[in-house]
Each structure stands twice: as C-alpha cells, then as structure tokens.
Amino acid sequence: MFGTTVDVMRKWADRWPDKPFIFSENGTLTYLTFNQRVNQLANWLVNQGVEAGDNVGFMMLNCVELYLGLLATHRLGAIANLWNFRLSKDEISYLASKVDAKVVFVSPEFVPALSGYGNGSVLVSGRSSPQGGLHSFGEVEAMPIDEPNAKDPAENDLSSVIYTSGTTGYPKGASYTHQTQLLSAIQYCLEMGLNLGSRGISAAPVIHGGAANFFMAYFFIGGAFIDSGKYDAGRLLELASRFDATELMAVPTQISELLKVAEQTGLQKESFASLRLIRTAGSPYPKDMVERIHRTFGCHLLNTFGMTENCSNVTSMHSGYDPESSWTTIGKPTYFWDVKVVELDDSSPGMAREVARPGRGQLVVKGPQNIEHYYMSDITPRLEDGWLFARDVVDLNPSGYMQIVDRVDSTILSGGENVYPQEVEMFLKKHPAVEDVAVTGVPDPKWGERVVALIVSSDPNLDEAEIEKWCIENSGGLARYKRPRRVVFVSELPKNVFGKLERYKLKDKFHAVLASEKSDGSASGG
Template sequence: MLLGRILDQTATRWPDTDAMVQGDRRLTYDQWNRRVDRVANALADSGVEAGGRVGILTRNRVEQATAYFAAQKLGAVAVPMNFRLSLDDLVHVVTTAETSVLLYDEELADRVASVRSELSPVEHYFSTGDDPDLGDPFATLGADAPATTPDDGDVAPTDLAVMMHTSGTTGRPKLVETDHRSVWANAMACLAEFDFRHTDRSLHVAPMFHSADYLNVLLPSVLAGAANVMQPRFDPERTLDLFESESITLTLGVPTHLKRLKDAGADGYDCSSLRLVMSSGAPVPDDVADWITTELCHDHYNVYGLTETTGFVTLRDSTAPAARPNDYCIGKPFLNVDVRLIELADDARPTDTVERGDRGRLIVRAPKLMHGYYEQPEKTDETLHGEWLYTNDVALLGEDGRYYMFDRIDNVVISGGENVYPLEVERTLRTHPDVADCAVTGEPDDDLGERVVAYVVPADESLTADAIDSYWLDEQTAVADYKRPRAIHFVDELPDDL
C-alpha cells in the first residue's frame, strides 16, 4: 500500500468524520483529502515529481500533516525537520536532502531568511502565515488546483517516502531513508498493538518531525479514521483542557511532558475519555507513571524505538516492574519485531548471542527497517547487517522475558579494564536523596586508563563528595565499587558538552 492511498481510503469510508482539529479549525476527512489533493497537484505544477523532496519545518499543525500527505500522494519524499535545529544543521539537512520545496512556520521566517542564500536546492518557499514577504502563503497553495488524486502509477512500495534526520550524538544529523512499505508495516502494527479505533481522538503533543508521533500515532490514526487534534505548543493546562473539551482518547508524549502534566495536576479536568497514554524517548519516573495510571487512564505504555527502525521496537506496559537503579525496563518486543542480544565486539555476528541475564548489543529484525543513511554507505554498512539492524544500545533479557536497557556502547568508560556504563552510574547517584541531577563521563587516568567522573547538581548545598562516596560504599548495593565515581564535581547546572 502506498501511503497517499491511506487517506483516499479513509476519506471514502468516513468522509464526514473529523480528520484535523486545531483550535477553531475543523476538517472532515473528505475536506482534508480534497485539500491534500489540491496541494499535491499544485506542487506537481511547480515541478515536484516522484522522488522530489518536500521540506517541512513546522510545529504540529494542520499544514504540517497536509504537506506530509501531499508529498506521499505525489510519490515525493517528505523531509521533516526539527525547528530547533541550529542554522548550520538546518542548512546541512536541506542541502543534503536536496529539498526543492520548504514549508516553514511564520515564526521561523527570520531564521529561514538569515540562511536563505545558503539553501541552494530550495526553489519554492511556503509560509504558514499570510505575509507574502515571508514566502508564499501555504493557505493559498492549490486554491485553483483540482481536488483529484494525482496519478501514482509510477510509484512503488519500495520507493522512499520519508527522510527523517537523527538527532545524533556526534557530528551532523544523518538522514534516515524509509520507504512506503516500511512505514505501512509499522502503521499496521501500531493499529493492531494499540487497538486504534474509528472512534479515537488522538492528541498530537510530541513533535511530528520525530518518528514517534508521526509514524506511530498520526498514520495509524488516519488508517483507523480517527480524529487528530493538533497542539503546536505544549502547555500542561492547555493539554488537560483538550483532554476534556475534545474528548481525547489517546496521546503520546515524552517524559518531560508527562511530568509537567503531573505537576499541573488533573483536578478539575474530566479526563475520563482517555484510554491510552504512550511515552517515548526516555524512562518515565515511577511517581509519574503511577500518577498516569491512577489519575489519567489505566493503560500507559513506555516505548523504545529508533528512527532507523521506523518506529517502536519494544514496549513496557503499566504492569511491568519499576526501573532498577542500574537499568530500566523497556519491556517486550513490539508486534512483528524480532529482538536479539549479541556480544559487544565490533565484529559480532547475529548468531553470536549472549546468555539470558548477560549484557549484549541489541539488534533488531523487522519488516520496517530503514533503507539506510542517505549518501552515507559506510554508516549504513555499520548499522545494517543483512536482515538485522545493529543498534548502539546495551541491554539484557531478564528472567521475566522483558528487556532491560543499560546504556549506549559508545558511552562506555573502560576503567581498569572494566566496562562502566555512565547511565548505570547516573541512575545510582540519583537515588541519593540530596542529588538533584547528575551526568557521568570518563577522563584519562594514568593508573586506570580512564576514571569515572560525576558532575552533580546538589539538591542540598551541604552535600559533599565524601557523603556521596559513603552512600555508594555503605548504602547502595546494586552497582559494584569499581564503577564508583573517582572524582565528583558540584555544579549549578550540567555542562552542555557531556
């Protein structure tokens, strides 16, 4: 199935159902489908062909979703971008992807204008505003174009549909190539795993330039004929109000969103329509997870996935055990996903598996993996090994059949010949009642090769390094002594370069 046909099919089945809601704007599936067709035909008239690149630099809004689907109907490639990208990275993504069309939020006009001379591939600029000096208004694009579905006869399921950039831990963002078939397979798995329904009303809180919301919430919602409520900016009170006023049934957020909802409190709001809350990007603190299942809805899934896997890999439901100090539970494999743990050596093969309870590199096999990294064949070869995708994540399989995450391979500190994972040390330090936050890294050491160093934000100014050392040696029992920080630096906030 080609992605553009999803919207055609849904508009035929449920033409009068709410499709897009943003503030006072409401479009039924029939209205939205016609709007998408007009935009697609207008883009075709401007020179966008199958395989062409449509850049999208916006917050969650109707225009963003419209541009996504217009590109898919043409067989073009949607290139969503984080509106927080540095200007250098923005130029890098636009030029590397050879983006010929750029839709951007009106509020980003000054940033786009400042680098416009460097965006050489872009031939057409469209703004979500109505000031022609900022770019052609997207609202008028396709006003005179036919509301008929473009011919996609030359588009194949294995053709690229989306290029999303990774956030990256080092260097420039990488562009992940994903085809129609992979996105479709992921959407169908989400439809079944989370029981998306025609009666659902999905609130889009997490930014749709990331894979989590676009691939795992928007697309299955459209498949099911569910309503999509857009929230361009997260505000906890506004979110709680939308839960009530729009009878929201499901949403996905990052742990920060959920913590802020908890801090705001749901008293005075009717959230009884909610049936599912999803979270991704990091573990959710236990007190926040407990609040979700007692105050918002019974079902809460924390999911682990990658842009390279076109969405989710594992999910942890609300019955899973709490995170332990030295790891956190990422749950069981997602529908139609194989997960395996192999030895940590660079040359380890998919058959070099580790014993249950031992740490290993997490690798993934599924019908929804990326094609590769655009114009980075060496990086692609490092990640894709036949039908398996090698992540850089270290995990173990517990006796309960759930996977537990430790850290990233490239974060490891080798101290005295022993592997120390900073994330494990950080989780242990945060169990100290007077540690507000911390970050752990390694630094050269003449004796150990590397020593473990912690940067600690104290919750109590009287906290000392000796107190932390004593706590580690005398009170915590989960993590070995050789992983103990050998140097502790107290800071008001964490350094940006850790």
C-alpha cells in the same frame, strides 16, 4: 500489500467524508475537507516544480500545515524529509542542499535557520504574507481542490526520510517507503488497540519518527488526531481534555511535566475520563512515574523501544498487562519483530554469540522495516543476516524482559572495568534532591577514564560532599568503581527536542563548568 498513504486518504474521504480527522484550536477538518486541503497543497507543490522522487523538507512544530504537507508530498510521489528543528543552521543548510529540496515547509520561528537557502521555495505556516520572497499558506487556499495530475506512487516507493540526531558528524537519513510506514501504523494500531473512535494527541514533535508513526496510525485506522501546536504542558492537558483524547504520546521528561502541572493545579482524573494510554519512548523513567500516571490520569503507560533505522518500535511494555516487576523495562518484542541479546565483544566478523538468561549483552533486532543503508549516503548500519545491531547494552532477566543499560559507545572504561553512565544516573536519581543527572567519562592518567557527574538541583544546600557521602551510605546500590569521582552542578543538561540526552556535549560542558569555577575561585555547589 498495504497500498500507499494516497490510497488511505482516498478511501476515508470517500467512506467517511463527514467524520472528523483533525481537531485543532482553529477548527475541525473532516476526512473530506482534509483531503481537499491536501489536493490544494499538492497542486501548489506542482506549481513549484515538485515531481515524483523530489525531496521536500520539513522543519516545523506540530501544526495542521505539517500534517497536510506530509500527505500532499506523498500524493505526488515526492519524499518528505523531516528535520529536527534544533539542528544548527549549518546542519540544516547542509541537509537542504544535499537533498536539493524543491520546497521547504517551515514554522515562522525557524525561518532564520534557512536564511541564505536559495535552491527552492520556502513555505511558511500560517496565512500572513512573510517577508523576503517566502510563501504562505494563504496562496495555497486559492488552488483547486481536485487531485493534481500526477501518477500515483507505488507502495515500495520512498515516502519519508527521518534523520538521526547527528551526534557524530552530520545527521544521517533513514528512508521509509509507503509500505514500511503503513506497516508501522498497523503495528501501532495493534499495540494500542486503536479503532474508529480513537483520538490521539502528541506532545512529541511529529517530525520525529515515533511521533510520525503515531500520527499515521490514526490516519490509517480512520481515527482522529488532535493538533497540540507548540508544546506547553498546561495547554496540552487542556486540549487532551477538551477533545477527549484516548491516547497521548510524550517522552518521559514531558510526562513528568504533565504530571507536575496536573498535580499542582489539582486536575482530577475525571478530566481525562477518555484517556486510556500514554505512550512513551526515548529514555528511562522511575517506577513511581507509572504509579503517578495511574493515580493522576487513571490510565496505563506503554513504554516502547525502537530506532530511527527501523521505522517502528521493536519492543514494548504495557503497565496494564505486563507484570509490575517489568514496569521500568522496555518489555519484550512486538509483533513483526525478533530480538536477540548477544555478547558485547563483537570485534569478530559475523554474528556474536547469544547470551543466556539472565545476562547482559548488546541488542540486535530483525524485522521487515530495518533499513539497509542511509539516504544519499555511503554509510550503512551494521547488519548480519538481516539482524540490525542496535548498539544498545541491555540486561536480560530470566523472564525475557529487557532493561536498557546504555549505549555501547557511551561505555566508560575506568581501571579496566566497564561503567555504563545510564546505570550510574539511575542510581543518583534516587537522591531526593537530584532533579536530573548525566554521567560521562573524562581522561585520567591513572585509570584511563574517571567517572564524573553533572547534576541539576534546586536545593542550594546540595554539594559534592553530600553526594559523595550519600553514595557511600548507599553503597549496596552501586559498586565503588562506578561512583563519580567528581560532581559539578548545572542549571540544565543538553537535550534534544525529543528529550534525549546529548551525551556528546557532556565532556565540553563539564570542562566549561570547571573552567568557570577556576576563574571565579568558587567551589562547586547547588
């Protein structure tokens, strides 16, 4: 139906050989030169024994070698396994061994995480010769620029595997085909209005599903992609301005940093005259972020919701077209996707009953890219007649706009009442001295669980008593049973590389702070 990424690469190299595809601080690659570099790398992979169906690992920051590696792997019909570089050494070793990766692409910073891995070749980005028998891209430059002698993959062959964050047990892999990846690229192009003149830049790592699809969209449409390298807010803004980025992808925490840098350095929106849209996903954000984006960058925000398990975003909200009242929501379903909000009590087999508007329930989604099983695993996501249970609790308003409340498995059961941490966090973030906050539940002999909060603040005068007083004064915004029964102050919250809160670490962090306070004999304070 759509062909493969190999077909796309050949098409654009032939039709627009001189059109820029990759902009970076080290120069520009046209579609023709990029294709030739892909061929060189594919030939090098063949020399390492990589064949169709083999697994190739990636643990890299954003870099030109990553983009080349993805498409060189696809060219051979091999499967690109994208690993979060913040996984532990044990998790990386587990994944590399489990999939028997013939080659692992790695940024120099992450070489130590692969120490002891001896099942395949390790290719380090950059031209300098690494130590210890590792390979560098200097070797690749000596390879022929002609296509390797390899059979083309079919559109339903596996192309990539993206791994979940591994919050319970080892990370699970969601496998994508050439067709599902190109289908996602088409959807991204439609949503963002991409064309031949579009130029994207991503603050988020391209090893993540959303950012990988973002990259693929510019590749599919014949646009251009700006390499951001290792994320730095000031540097990314400079690159976006220098290379006339038209769209930018970043998670909300990164957007906050970009806005802060732009505002503190006095950057004017004229510096970003070409920027049309900032795309985000992953966590909630305040409404004033949308207004600050309009004011500082002169562009709109596209907020999206999707899952690793469906190689796409399922819903979206566009601040230029959706009503202002929806700006903090995940919007409505995108093209190709249907959604339903069903009752939270889903203990019975089969599909739970759909809730009426307005209402609260859990989100289920249906579309052409839902995976049916995890890669090389007996574990399967929950599917009912093609509907995938997202495990997210959402509020559905009368107009059909959805607001994420929390994860189903993050719910705190206190005194027989359900408390959703994200709801409490959004309330506490309204306090002017609260910079960041995470809420979790800890065991309580009376209530079953009690609500506790971990707060990040640079205000030395902020303490637990002030938070308690503020909650009482603003009791109209949060029911009494949802208020934190204990507050501790921390310098940072545990988050993954995509800015998502690692909730499974919160209880341990909370108890560690309490233990530290007890040993120091100090009171909790900012």
